[in-house]
Amino acid sequence: MRIVLTGGGTGGHIVPLVTVAKKLKEKAEEAETDFLFIGPKGKLEEELMAQAGIPTKSVQVGKMRRYFSMHNFVDMIRLPIGFIQALWHLLVYMPDAIFSKGGYASIPVVLAGWLYRIPILIHESDSIPGMTNDILGKFAARVAVSYEEAEKNFAASQVVLTGNPVREDINKGDVSSARQRFGLTESKKVIFVYGGSQGAQSVNDKLLNILPELLSKYQVVHQTGTENYEGVVRKAAELGIKAGREGYHPTGFVGEELKDILAVSDLVITRAGANSLSEVAANGKPAIVIPLENSASNHQKMNAYSIARKGGCVVLEENNLGENMLIGKIGEMMDDETLRSQLSANIKNFYHPDAAEKIADGILGMVR
Numbered sequence: 001m002r003i004v005l006t007g008g009g010t011g012g013h014i015v016p017l018v019t020v021a022k023k024l025k026e027k028a029e030e031a032e033t034d035f036l037f038i039g040p041k042g043k044l045e046e047e048l049m050a051q052a053g054i055p056t057k058s059v060q061v062g063k064m065r066r067y068f069s070m071h072n073f074v075d076m077i078r079l080p081i082g083f084i085q086a087l088w089h090l091l092v093y094m095p096d097a098i099f100s101k102g103g104y105a106s107i108p109v110v111l112a113g114w115l116y117r118i119p120i121l122i123h124e125s126d127s128i129p130g131m132t133n134d135i136l137g138k139f140a141a142r143v144a145v146s147y148e149e150a151e152k153n154f155a156a157s158q159v160v161l162t163g164n165p166v167r168e169d170i171n172k173g174d175v176s177s178a179r180q181r182f183g184l185t186e187s188k189k190v191i192f193v194y195g196g197s198q199g200a201q202s203v204n205d206k207l208l209n210i211l212p213e214l215l216s217k218y219q220v221v222h223q224t225g226t227e228n229y230e231g232v233v234r235k236a237a238e239l240g241i242k243a244g245r246e247g248y249h250p251t252g253f254v255g256e257e258l259k260d261i262l263a264v265s266d267l268v269i270t271r272a273g274a275n276s277l278s279e280v281a282a283n284g285k286p287a288i289v290i291p292l293e294n295s296a297s298n299h300q301k302m303n304a305y306s307i308a309r310k311g312g313c314v315v316l317e318e319n320n321l322g323e324n325m326l327i328g329k330i331g332e333m334m335d336d337e338t339l340r341s342q343l344s345a346n347i348k349n350f351y352h353p354d355a356a357e358k359i360a361d362g363i364l365g366m367v368r
Contacts, residue, residue, distance in 0.1 A: 001033045001367060002093060004118075005054065006109040007101025008039035008061075015275060016123065016165045016356075017101050018052045023165075023356040024363060038089050038109045059085040061105045082108035090116055096367045097121065099359070100140070102133040114139040119366035123359060125164050125274030126299040127306040129153045142362050146274055146355075147306055162359055163352020164278040171282040171351075173263030181257060182249040184219050184264060189334055192265040193222045194254070194280075200271050201228055202318060203290055207269070208235050210327045211248065218334065219247040221261055226252040259283075267333060267340070272300035272315075277307065281351040286333060286343035287313045290321065312347035 005021060007013035021035050037049045041058035049056050060082035086108040098113040098120045100106040106122075113120050122140040124133045127147035134153065137143050143154045146164040184190060191214065195203050204224055207214075214220055224232040229252035233243045236250070243250050254261065262268070262283040270276045272291040280287050289307070291300035304315045316329060333340060352358075 001028060001031055002095040003033065003035050003363065004090065004093065004095040004098045004109065004113070005035055005037045005101075006039050006098060006106040007103055008037075008042060008045045008105040013101040013103055013105070014045055014048045015167065016125075017099065018048060018054070019165045019167055019356045020099060020359050020363075021052065021054060022168075023360040027357070027360050027364060036089075036093050036095065038086060039105045057089045059089070059108050061108065079107065083112055086112035087115070090118065094118075097363050099123070099363055100136065101125075102130065102136065104132050107132060107136065110136045110139055121359065121362050121366060123162070123165075124150050124154075126150065127302040128299055130299060141366055144359050144362060146278070146352075147303070149302070149306060160358065160362065162362075163350075163355035164274050165356035165359060166275065166278045166282055167259070168356070170259050170262070170279050171284075173259035173261070173283070175260070175264045178221075178257070178260035178264035181260065182221055183244070184221075184249070185247075188217065188219045188247060189266040190219045190221060190264050191330070191334075192261055192268045192285075193220060194268055194270040194276060195223055195225055200225065200290075200292070203269070203271065204228055204232050206290075206321060206323075206326060208232065208239070209323050211236065211241060212239055213327055214330070215241065215247045217331075218266075220249065221265070222248070222250040223254045224250050224252055228252075267330065269330075272304040274303060277303060277313075278351065281307075281312070281347045281349075282353075284344040284348040284351075286340040287347065288326075288329060288333070289313045289315050290318055291315065293318045307347060307350055310346055310349065311342060312350060313343060 005017040007017055025033050035054045037054050037056045040061045060078040090112050098118055100110050100122045102122055102124055110120055120140045121142045122136055123144045125146050127149040129150055137154050143159045144162040145151055151159050193207050232250055241248050265285055268280050268285045268287045270287055272289050289304040291304045307313045308315045
């Protein structure tokens with residue numbers, strides 16, 4: 001059985017692809033299962049796929065934008081080139097099915113796969129489908145969604161609610177490992193600031209503005225994003241705070257240790273990317289969610305408020321978020337054990353431990 005995986009651009013796309021591939025191997029039992037990733041050429045894609053032992057082929061991709069940009073003209077050329085490249089790679093490999101994580105990076109492969117009449121399953125992570133999946137859903141045999149709100153955007157005969165596939169061990173972290181790794185004490189509560197796989201500069205800036213006051217009461221593990229790390233460490237030093245000292249522990253990228261950090265955290269401050277929210281939900285952690293203001297189709301706000309409406313998180317909007325509001329909300333949540341317990345219990349309802357299995361079953365159902 002041959003399966004093509006496609007998507008890319010962020011860890012939020014790559015990690016679910018790898019997770020489902022692993023589940024497919026388990027469920028295929030004695031049948032030999034091969035995978036090929038076809039998508040944009042990028043360091044993240046190559047590293048994570050290499051770790052999973054999945055070969056990669058690159059194609060040109062073009063982003064679909066709802067606004068005017070000079071990049072649109074360049075991407076209009078990239079799209080047909082990527083489509084031709086995808087046609088060739090699929091012809092050579094000729095898979096039994098395609099699993100697409102969605103997003104603009106998957107367009108050439110899904111369209112080429114449809115032309116070859118290869119069965120396609122698309123996964124939509126967000127509560128409101130983006131423009132790409134809205135279009136590509138028409139070429140797919142099946143669509144898996146993470147939020148109930150997204151179901152109405154696809155034909156009832158093809159859509160199923162699966163949740164978002166995350167690593168199986170994401171809620172099996174070791175508190176003692178996190179304490180040892182970051183030198184965390186048991187005397188102060190821990191706040192984890194999590195900007196997603198690439199970090200979030202705006203969240204970094206807002207945290208640094210209140211960092212001295214935060215560290216007087218709490219310990220902070222701060223995932224800055226690799227490109228932002230040096231600047232964050234430099235700014236903290238200007239405030240008299242050394243990285244790795246005084247309870248402040250910045251890190252550029254979080255990998256396997258994410259589960260340990262989540263396990264030790266008393267509060268998470270995060271963006272509203274689908275993967276990040278699913279990882280927080282899997283661990284049942286009280287969270288302050290700061291949605292990205294200019295996310296495609298406003299999907300981060302939609303994700304955040306979908307959870308907040310059911311009492312699963314506190315949402316603070318970036319444009320209105322001042323220092324006093326942020327430090328006040330953190331203090332309120334950290335001091336109110338009842339509130340944190342309620343948030344913890346409610347956000348767990350958004351964790352679907354069988355998401356990868358359901359998607360794998362959907363792919364196998366198309367092949368068999």
